[in-house]
Amino acid sequence: MTRERMLNPIITLFLAIILFQSCNMVNPKESVPTYIEIDSVRLEPTISAVHGSLSHKITDVWVYYERQLLGAFELPARVPVITEGRGQLQVIAGIWDNGLSGTRTKYPFFTVDTFTFDAKPTETIKHVPVFKYRTTETPKVNYFNEGFEQGNSFEKRAGSLASMVKTNNPTEVFEGDWSGKIQFDDTTTYAEVITSQEHLLTPNRDAYIEMNYKSDVSMVMRMEVYHVGTYIYSDVIGLKARDTWTKVYINMGGFASSFQYGKFKIILKATKPDDQSRPKILIDNFKVIYYN
Secondary structure, eight states, X not given: OOHHHHHHHHHHHHHHHHHHHHHHHHSOOOOOOEEEEEOOOEEEOXXXXXXXXXXXXXXXXXXXXXXXXXXXXXXXXXXXXXOOSEEEEEEEEEEEBTTOTTSEEEOTTBOOEEEEEEOOTTOEEEOOOEEEBOOSSSSOEEEEEEOSSSOOOEEEOTTOSBOOEEEOXXXXXXXXXXXXXXXXXXXXOEEEEEESSOEEOOTTSOEEEEEEEEESSOEEEEEEEEETTEEEEXXXXXXXXXXXXXXEEEEOHHHHHHSTTOEEEEEEEEEOOTTOSSOEEEEEEEEEEEEO
């Protein structure tokens, strides 16, 4: 056998290997994810006497894998995770800031859910994240909670024709035995009520109002701020009429930064429309939560 004939098979094999490797470079092997399916979440109690109701409106989850953000996902969610072996998922509860679907954000007063799993590419793993209200320890969280079960923290302001009163009518109560109520009629056409307790909010720290409400009329939430010896009034948000109970999270962080170390009270005001005879506003689980 000649030398040339001996080399031909070797050269052919060498070229085949190069061609195979080139094909792999052009068409690299695709990574296959493991899917984490999150259909729902749970909010569990920490100290019920402090944080009050577990009513929530968690609409999204912000998902991290080994502390690297994978994305924000609307519930129910199917989260692709490209990894091998064992790893940990961190899940943060997401809400509609100020009740707007276009301003989705992480809620700072719930704990982070963690979930360790073994990667199984192409397979789906179900998980139900569990959140809790943060405790009052470092960083210190302040909770003001008015559920109307024990009392009523709203007072009528000067010029208001209606008051916030308690109701135990089962058709008017969101949960528990009592809710707050503002009732209008032909002579009681304007309401403006204010929280009796003031709050000292810290600049550049998170602060929120939580509230369940059901209302025949639109209303405005305002702030009364005592700042540098002067009372300042500023509208926070307008809330639409709702014929079913609705949960809202209202971001107050910007006001805390604008009026540094001011003392805040919250005002609700509304006017009876001419085309309604006896409209009403129902409030429950009114909370002010902030770091300081």
